[in-house]
Amino acid sequence: MTLVSVQRLDLVLTPRPWPFAAQKRDQIDAFFNEQRAINPALWNGQVLLLHGYTIRDTVFQGAYFQTDFASMLAWRHWDFPDRSVRSCFAMGALQGSDGAFLLGVMAAHTANAGKIYFPAGTPEPSDVVGIRVDLARGLMREVEEETGLTANHVEAQPGWATVLAGASHRSRCCAHTRPRKACAGAFLRISPAKGSRSSPTLLWCARKPISTR
Secondary structure, rough: OOOEEEEEEEEOOOOOOOOOHHOOOOHHHHHHHHHHHHHHOOOOOOOEEEEEEEOOEEEEEEEEEEEEHHHHHHHHHOOOOOOOOEEEEEEEEEEOOOOOOOEEEOOOOOOOOOOOEEEEEOOOOOOOOOEEOOOHHHHHHHHHHOOOOOOEEEEEOOOOEOOOOOOHHHOOOEEEOOEEEEEEEEEEHHHHHHHOOOOOEEEEEEEEOOOEE
């Protein structure tokens, strides 16, 4: 796992076709119908995936494209056959005044039922402002949807200390607290690594709250 500290995100939506989704359309539709038979609550909405990125100094620059959830789910389930694409999203590390972090168990109606996560979600078209992909906006939407907390309940804290406890979601980020108030921060998760057969492999953690300028 590679850990890189970034201070700012510069993310844009640059539409492009996804050959994987086009070439595997019939198989993807069949796969998603099978998943819907198991879990009827699954919805084939639109999501954003990363198709290119660079890190210059402390700025993470990336380009997203839009696709359907069924294609992303099949791509993930089939062990990421297109290695040129990444799933890149922010996760919220919420720490209460007692020092504990808030995580959630995914509900039975979701595609990740039973798994434990920091509040997070794949970017959506509603996270795009102009051509900019605003992960901070999407993160606060996910935090509110999954915990009921709003921006009025949390405050982002500088001075991140990062502890890596292994791959996937066992990695964690900690932030300073203030008495009787929750604090928040975010880290960026990208999967898979180029050439890797495992799931999440690269993690970018912000020393300051993630923002888009």
